[in-house]
Amino acid sequence: MTDFFNALTLLGNFLIIPGLTYGSQLALGALGVTLVYGVLRFSNFGHGETMAFGAMVTILVTWGLQSLGLSIQPLPTALLAIPVGILATVVLTLLIDRFVYRYHRERKANPVIFLIVSIGVMFFLGGLIRFIIGPGDQIFFDGTRFILKAREFKQMTGLNEGLSLKMTQAVTIITAVIIVAAMFWFLNHTRTGKSMRAYSDNENLALLSGINPDRVVLITWILVAALATIAGTLYGLDKSFKPFVYMQLLLPIFASAIVGGVGNPIGAIAGGYVIAFSELILTFAYKKVVLYLGPDNMELESLVQFLGTDYKIAVSFIILVIVLIIKPTGLFSGKTI
Amino acid sequence: MTALYQQYRNQILFSLMAGLLILVALIQSLSVSLTILNLCLISAIMALGVNIQWGYAGLFNVGVMGFAALGGLAGVLISMPPVSDAWQAGGFGILLGLVITIGTVVTCLFAWSRIQHLRRQRYWIIAVIIISGYALLRIFFDPGVDAVESINPSVTGYLGGLDLPILVAWPVGALFAAGIAFVIGKIALGLRSDYLAIATLGISEIIIFFIKNEEWLTRGVKNVNGLPRPVPYEIDLQQAQWFQDWAMAVGMPVDDSSAVFVKICYALLFIAVIGILLWLSETALKSPWGRMMRAIRDNETAAAAMGKDVTWQHLRVFVLGSAVIGLAGAMLTTLDGQFTPVGYNPLRFTFLIWVMVIIGGSGNNWGAVLGGFFIWFFWIEAEPIGLWLINALTSGMDPQSAVRAHLLEGAAHMRLMTVGIILLLTLRYAPEGLIPEKKRL
Numbered sequence: 001m002t003d004f005f006n007a008l009t010l011l012g013n014f015l016i017i018p019g020l021t022y023g024s025q026l027a028l029g030a031l032g033v034t035l036v037y038g039v040l041r042f043s044n045f046g047h048g049e050t051m052a053f054g055a056m057v058t059i060l061v062t063w064g065l066q067s068l069g070l071s072i073q074p075l076p077t078a079l080l081a082i083p084v085g086i087l088a089t090v091v092l093t094l095l096i097d098r099f100v101y102r103y104h105r106e107r108k109a110n111p112v113i114f115l116i117v118s119i120g121v122m123f124f125l126g127g128l129i130r131f132i133i134g135p136g137d138q139i140f141f142d143g144t145r146f147i148l149k150a151r152e153f154k155q156m157t158g159l160n161e162g163l164s165l166k167m168t169q170a171v172t173i174i175t176a177v178i179i180v181a182a183m184f185w186f187l188n189h190t191r192t193g194k195s196m197r198a199y200s201d202n203e204n205l206a207l208l209s210g211i212n213p214d215r216v217v218l219i220t221w222i223l224v225a226a227l228a229t230i231a232g233t234l235y236g237l238d239k240s241f242k243p244f245v246y247m248q249l250l251l252p253i254f255a256s257a258i259v260g261g262v263g264n265p266i267g268a269i270a271g272g273y274v275i276a277f278s279e280l281i282l283t284f285a286y287k288k289v290v291l292y293l294g295p296d297n298m299e300l301e302s303l304v305q306f307l308g309t310d311y312k313i314a315v316s317f318i319i320l321v322i323v324l325i326i327k328p329t330g331l332f333s334g335k336t337i
Numbered sequence: 338m339t340a341l342y343q344q345y346r347n348q349i350l351f352s353l354m355a356g357l358l359i360l361v362a363l364i365q366s367l368s369v370s371l372t373i374l375n376l377c378l379i380s381a382i383m384a385l386g387v388n389i390q391w392g393y394a395g396l397f398n399v400g401v402m403g404f405a406a407l408g409g410l411a412g413v414l415i416s417m418p419p420v421s422d423a424w425q426a427g428g429f430g431i432l433l434g435l436v437i438t439i440g441t442v443v444t445c446l447f448a449w450s451r452i453q454h455l456r457r458q459r460y461w462i463i464a465v466i467i468i469s470g471y472a473l474l475r476i477f478f479d480p481g482v483d484a485v486e487s488i489n490p491s492v493t494g495y496l497g498g499l500d501l502p503i504l505v506a507w508p509v510g511a512l513f514a515a516g517i518a519f520v521i522g523k524i525a526l527g528l529r530s531d532y533l534a535i536a537t538l539g540i541s542e543i544i545i546f547f548i549k550n551e552e553w554l555t556r557g558v559k560n561v562n563g564l565p566r567p568v569p570y571e572i573d574l575q576q577a578q579w580f581q582d583w584a585m586a587v588g589m590p591v592d593d594s595s596a597v598f599v600k601i602c603y604a605l606l607f608i609a610v611i612g613i614l615l616w617l618s619e620t621a622l623k624s625p626w627g628r629m630m631r632a633i634r635d636n637e638t639a640a641a642a643m644g645k646d647v648t649w650q651h652l653r654v655f656v657l658g659s660a661v662i663g664l665a666g667a668m669l670t671t672l673d674g675q676f677t678p679v680g681y682n683p684l685r686f687t688f689l690i691w692v693m694v695i696i697g698g699s700g701n702n703w704g705a706v707l708g709g710f711f712i713w714f715f716w717i718e719a720e721p722i723g724l725w726l727i728n729a730l731t732s733g734m735d736p737q738s739a740v741r742a743h744l745l746e747g748a749a750h751m752r753l754m755t756v757g758i759i760l761l762l763t764l765r766y767a768p769e770g771l772i773p774e775k776k777r778l
Contacts, residue, residue, distance in 0.1 A: 043535060100761055123753050314543050314546040314547075316539075324524065
């Protein structure tokens with residue numbers, strides 16, 4: 001029986017907790033991509049850099065707070081700084097919309113033109129971020145590192161395997177749950193949220209019933225900026241902040257949004273977890289788990305791994321390609337908020 | 338004035354570009370100028386490839402990096418000498434793995450065509466075939482890979498190539514890219530335009546992952562150095578009597594002039610390639626085929642109604658454009674003399690090429706070439722210019738000030754921002770680019 005619990009702990013420590021954390025980060029990112037797609041009808045390649053921008057402002061404010069000696073131990077100070085980061089990102093996205101996207105929207109440009117425009121925005125933001133904070137690694141995490149240490153868990157339960165829970169992991173998962181719940185409440189129960197859904201569902205009908213399109217676009221960008229900042233900061237807290245990484249993150253985020261059904265918020269969240277867990281499940285070495293569950297004198301030479309850990313990020317693209325072939329509309333057929 | 342510009346636009350713009358390169362030769366050095374020119378030429382060929390897909394057919398391919406890397410891989414597989422120890426140690430396992438992979442794919446395709454009537458179970462059957470094929474592959478393939486990679490890993494550790502002249506790699510690189518493009522096109526071309534973008538972006542990343550990690554084939558992150566050259570080596574030139582005489586006659590030191598000579602040789606090769614490609618693309622664009630492609634691009638439904646097979650034509654043009662990119666990729670590896678998988682990043686190899694096409698003028702081959710020249714020139718020279726600019730702007734400030742140091746440090750990143758702004762401005766104020774597509778009535 002202990003063997004079974006050992007195997008379970010092992011999976012929990014290396015698969016379930018990291019999967020939930022990474023999945024939450026992807027889900028928040030994909031939610032932003034999906035909102036832009038649902039309302040503004042284009043794939044936003046600038047989203048990764050928007051996340052990086054939000055995280056960057058948060059980091060700068062965090063450093064300011066740290067130098068003032070302010071903190072909310074045991075939680076990381078960055079949580080205090082997030083609202084400022086959101087505000088700055090909202091201003092940025094609204095400015096970009098005003099000076100870049102609005103012109104093309106009024107001319108009803110082709111979605112592909114929007115996509116290329118968003119690549120221009122990506123370049124611009126990427127340069128801006130590197131100019132302000134530099135291309136290097138930034139560590140801004142403070143507060144307690146572990147909520148539960150592996151050693152303590154072992155002592156508590158007497159198992160061979162330890163289960164550890166990092167503060168950043170707990171913060172990420174809890175924040176994601178709160179944000180997602182708030183998001184759905186907003187979309188389903190407020191007038192503004194309903195008008196957004198209506199606009200996404202059928203633009204002409206929405207305009208006919210007196211919904212102000214400018215207001216819908218405005219609210220969308222505000223939500224997207226907030227989601228991007230939170231997702232970017234949580235990712236930066238959990239791993240580390242490096243501008244280049246956020247561009248790489250764009251691909252798993254797109255994969256999450258499409259796998260779930262682009263334009264559909266529930267799909268985006270489900271997609272985030274599907275991508276995160278498949279990355280981990282396919283590249284996890286099950287050797288120890290099999291040894292625990294198998295007969296006592298069993299011996300194993302291989303690592304019992306489907307794919308090398310090097311292929312971790314490639315997994316998301318492989319899933320993306322499979323979904324595109326079999327069911328291009330995604331798991332939860334998308335296109336409406 | 339504007340009428341004059343309209344009439345001689347191409348000549349004016351290309352002379353401007355030539356002037357810029359000459360300016361660099363005068364201010365920096367001839368060698369720097371030629372280095373930029375060579376990379377300009379390669380970028381122009383990549384831009385031509387993208388233009389064939391986007392400008393002719395409106396296909397949005399963001400997988401340029403992957404095709405360029407495949408072309409580069411061809412450079413290694415064609416020109417490097419084979420490692421016979423590695424072939425003996427693990428060649429059999431790897432070949433068997435290859436056979437198993439092909440067998441699995443063929444079985445899958447065959448089974449798929451036979452089990453269409455089984456609605457839901459068919460996915461499971463395919464999954465079972467793939468998983469068992471994969472397991473079989475791992476059993477035979479992995480020992481072979483381990484054996485190959487353990488043979489003198491610091492120098493070889495891979496199978497090597499065919500030891501053929503590297504010029505052979507250019508068409509082979511194009512073939513590699515075309516082959517993969519065919520598969521990708523089969524999968525993704527039926528999808529909406531932005532799905533094609535994301536799918537190609539993803540697949541190009543998978544290609545890079547593959548190249549980085551399959552060390553038995555590519556040496557991965559250990560790089561392959563010392564690819565043979567199609568042009569003479571500097572060291573041989575310096576010892577040759579005729580070259581020493583020539584250098585004397587030109588009045589340059591022998592070592593400088595040998596470097597310049599090599600670069601000119603490359604430039605001539607590249608110009609020949611770009612000339613042939615331009616001629617071919619212009620002819621294609623004027624032909625009935627080009628007219629049909631434009632018709633499909635401008636109104637797919639109408640073209641389909643006229644009996645044109647839109648998906649098939651898209652596939653053809655996608656394969657063609659990718660082949661051109663693969664060719665450019667092989668040329669790039671040839672010029673570098675090495676294959677460095679880590680060097681492939683989407684910003685430099687995908688998005689920058691796109692900026693070249695958009696700014697040069699989508700749908701116009703000369704525009705794509707000009708865009709390739711201008712943007713690459715800017716990409717390289719933005720750093721010295723930016724540094725000079727910030728130095729000049731902050732010269733009044735205290736040399737020790739942190740702000741100035743930060744600004745100088747950040748100057749290198751200005752080019753990203755500037756390229757973004759140029760792209761956005763072009764899309765808004767001159768969406769047709771520097772050399773717009775010819776209006777045909």
